[in-house]
Amino acid sequence: MHISMSSLSLILFDTHMEIILSSSPWLLLLPPVFLSVLLFSYLYTILWLRPERLRQKLRSQGVKGPKPSFLFGNIPEMRRIQKLVTSDQEEEAGRSTDRFSSNFVATLFPYLLHWSRVYGSIYFYATGSIQILNVTDSDMVKALANYKALDLGKPSFLQKERGALLGMGILTANGELWVHQRKVIAPEFFMDKVKGMVNLMIDAAGSMLNSWEDEVVSHGGRTEIVVDEFLRNFSADVISRTSFGSSFTEGKEMFYKIRQLQKAMAKQIIGVPGSRYLPTKSNREIWNLESSIRILILNIAKKHEHDSATSPNKFLLQSIIEGSKAASFSSCTPEDFIVDNCKNIYFAGHETTSSTAAWCLMLLASHPKWQSRARVEVLEVCHGEPLDFDVLRKLKTV
Incomplete structure (x- = not known):
């Protein structure tokens, strides 16, 4: 008993190491074995027992x-x-x-x-x-x-597995935090606000179409254009102009890094507990990109807050900044509020919009009759004049 008690105290306080080694070497094996059992039990519970209980509940309901x-x-x-x-x-x-x-x-x-x-x-x-x-x-x-x-809410794994990309923004938050975020962001997408964005969207589209025309002219009047990257830049430009009050050129680095972050996170194995904490090559890349994006967004926010004092226009970013000051949640700091919601707005509107536009072009190309009908309608309704919100409502086929 004396040896066991002294050995236990030696393990805890790391003294008289020679006595441990000579008197009771078997005790040295106890911590690794005990830790291994604990680790196995934890993994078994997380990876199999808990999910199996959930599946059993579903099976009981047919x-x-x-x-x-x-x-x-x-x-x-x-x-x-x-x-x-x-x-x-x-x-x-x-x-x-x-x-x-x-x-x-x-x-x-x-x-x-x-x-x-x-x-x-x-x-x-x-x-x-x-x-x-x-x-x-x-x-x-x-x-x-x-x-x-x-309140069904959003699944918790989004904050855990996709935290670097989404954080605790409006796409992943629940409860009072989500209610506050929605109160801040939703009014910026009411129809009256969207009407005011149409001219900014037209300017961004005009820049893209001009670049396509220049490409065609430089190749003698006929060329093949891979539109994916153009459309991604176009949607990023629209978000920059309508939400952040800047051009795509100013936010180009941020958009590029967020896209790189998406690609890096796509390589992860989702659902393996703890894998996102391992210092793997992809995880280190994710951590570096997350840090860089955070700095870029906060710098844009500081610049916007400084310029907003002299600018009559109020953009979504300004509402997010003001909302961060009014937020008082222990799980979300004001800086996190700004960074996470800016990333959410990008994620919700950037890739989805460009993919939808590319898909529409593919469908039009594969159905020439509908392409012709859409073109005829635009020529008849617009008469060569610039688009506005009222004209858009008349384009039934489009």
């Missing part, structure tokens, strides 16, 4: 889904189905003269279509330890959207 693996959930099956479908589509494209399909769901998310055929309109699947309930039943979607008795 909801089914594909069987997940221990560490990665259904990610291996998702990749297998994606690979099979891609191979079949390539073979079909080789036999068909029409190489374009507007069914993007079947191309991007074939596993969702496969599972819906197997398990019905409501089923669950897992990405790592994250459990996802997929609902395509329109009645249930409507019921969930209108359900007021319970």
